[in-house]
Amino acid sequence: MNELLLGIDIGTSGCKMTAIDRQGAIVDTALAEFHTSRPHPGWSEQDPDEWYAVACQLLRSMWERGRCQPEQIAAIGLDASTHNAVLADGDFRPLRPAIMWTDQRSVQQAARLESQAGAEIFRIGYQKPTPTWTLPQLVWIAEHEPEPLRRTKHVLFTKDYVRHQLTGTWETDHIDAQGSLLYDMAGRRWSEELCQLAGLPPSVLPPLVEPTAVVGSVTQEAAEQTGLRAGTPVVAGCSDSAVEDYAAGAIRPGQMIVKLATAGNVNVMTAKAHPHPRTLTYAHVIPGLWYTVSATNTAASAERWFRDVFCQQEVAQADGAGRSVYEQLHEAARQIPPGSEGLFFHPYLLGERSPYWDANLRGSFVGATMRHGKPHFVRALLEGVAYSLRDCYRTIVDMQLPVDEIRLIGGGAKSDLWTQIISDVFARPVVRPAGSDASFGAALLAGVGVGLFADTVAAAQQCVRIRDVVQPDPAAVNVYAELFPLYGRIHDALAPAYAELARILLESN
Structure with a gap:
């Protein structure tokens, strides 16, 4: 019986996979690191094809260990670090390495966007332009490498590129889209005004779906590459930050997540959006809930x-x-x-x-x-x-x-x-919390997507457990x-x- 859920986390420094049962017990995990290229001071780039290659490697290693098998996987969910755009041609082939959110080359472009259109950007996108965001990165590419931008037919974010390799489909979720600074937060759609600043037509951006939406299934080609069962449902997923908060059981206002990962976050759950120039603002995977982010680049x-x-x-x-x-x-x-x-x-x-x-x-x-x-x-x-x-x-x-x-x-x-x-x-x-990483949360979203849980709140209440409480x-x-x-x-x-x-x-x- 297909009772296991698989979460795939494409993080900044590596890929982690977690298979869980419907009670939230971890059946198996696998982890491998990515290579980050730093060809110049302040630059950080990764090869999108390595993301998928490492994912294939980890899946094969899971089947070889024998703790779970492909036919047991009921659904797959993905998450990834946000802001990282893959510029692809008409056949979804990357035109250049992905500029990572840790890249600092677009300092001047971000400053210019802030001085020329900062108020409008904040009004639409709820964020200030910094080198972290996709928008300034795209402006840098337009000024220094215009040819890849001219040839771009599809933009995919990190998890969406890996999911495309699995399913052949092309979409992103609303939360990952919010990390691009190309998204209209109030209108819940791509912003023509922000896309114009980036020099991109909105048509090259993916269709928008909810994080728990089933967007496709594993193709026969991907099944041969990964060992997964062809036809296994795949849900959209979302950003690593959002799904980590969820996996930790932060499902109500007043809870605060401190994240000690590649980067460090202080995320506070709120009942409504609180846009502020010194913080980041994102929607939660639970409809109607938001979280405010104060983040450090290096943890x-x-x-x-x-x-x-x-x-x-x-x-x-x-x-x-x-x-x-x-x-x-x-x-x-x-x-x-x-x-x-x-x-x-x-x-x-x-x-x-x-x-x-x-x-x-x-x-x-x-x-x-x-x-x-x-x-x-x-x-x-x-x-x-x-x-x-x-x-x-x-x-x-x-x-x-x-x-x-x-x-x-x-x-x-x-x-x-x-x-x-x-x-x-x-x-x-x-x-x-116990087992509170992004891949665990992505697996929960997969279960919600295929109906193994009533909704996102029920999944967290059923599966998230507390390890201990440490006193000062x-x-x-x-x-x-x-x-x-x-x-x-x-x-x-x-x-x-x-x-x-x-x-x-x-x-x-």
Whole structure:
């Protein structure tokens, strides 16, 4: 009997799949990383065909393990990081690599859009133009690579490109569309005015559907490539941020999600839209619910960067012992007192979104002395990301949006140390859901789409479980309360220098 649901998450750094039963129990998972190309400072690109190739690889690995089989899959749901547009020709072949949301090349284009049409863009799209959004990226392409834009017949967003490979269909959901800055938020349609700013006719943008809509089924060709059963229903899905909130059980106003993944988010559920220049505004997968986003560009990816650049010896040791290198690093960092003995880390490795909206900011360790060893730097990194998320939360407080519960999600939430630091920096209890990642939420949407659940609320209530609740440590709370303002003052002192550095680098290129 087809009783399992499959969620496919095409994240910024990799692909994760989760198969669950209709009670929400996880049957199997699979994970693999993507390669990100950075040919110039500030650039981030990925090959869309690698997304599908990795998905095929992971599906084959799941069948080989034998915990689930293709004939058991009742439906498939997808999600992905938003903002990333694939420009494709008439045969849906990519015309260039996908510019990722972490790419900063369109700083000047975003600034020009803000100065020339910022009020109109915000009125229609509820967001301010920054290099994160598809609109400034398209303007950059129009100015520097006009040929691919001229040849574009179809625009697909990340999950939609992978789903097209599975089904041959072409559409996107309303939430992913909101991440393009080409969408009319009030009218729930593509905006002709914003498309005109991008130099794109609306006809090349995909038809709009709801996240739980069944939009096609696995083709015979895709079945041969993936091992999936031909004819398996596939639902539209939505953005990773929206489906992560949903998978964590954030289904009512007042709940707040703190996300420790590639990027970091502070998302507050609200009963209506609250557009604000310092935040992002999105619809929830539950009809009528919204969420306000205050986001940092770099969270768990900062630790991955630190691992790759500075921890080759620890990686080799962990591999030899059959354990996670992060577990090994955190074990040592746990011995360092809160505050890392005066060492600060600012995680602006990709510029910054909330609350500064400054693409020129750079990452930094500040306050290093001869006393500090690698465990200090690891703990300072974890604390720096927590401070950055607390910075995001300040915006939520300033907007007077009510928050009665914090739930922590993302890969970083697996770490007991990082979770405790988050609780201490925020000075609030932190709830950790079980199995609360994007692929889990995408699987739930698949179940709603084919009628295994009555609706999105019923699916979450039936399947989302709580792992634990972490309480803040009063002594650590006092330390971080004293250090957090200093973290902000260090940012204020360094920001002008980073602006000057950005000018020098731009002129040298």
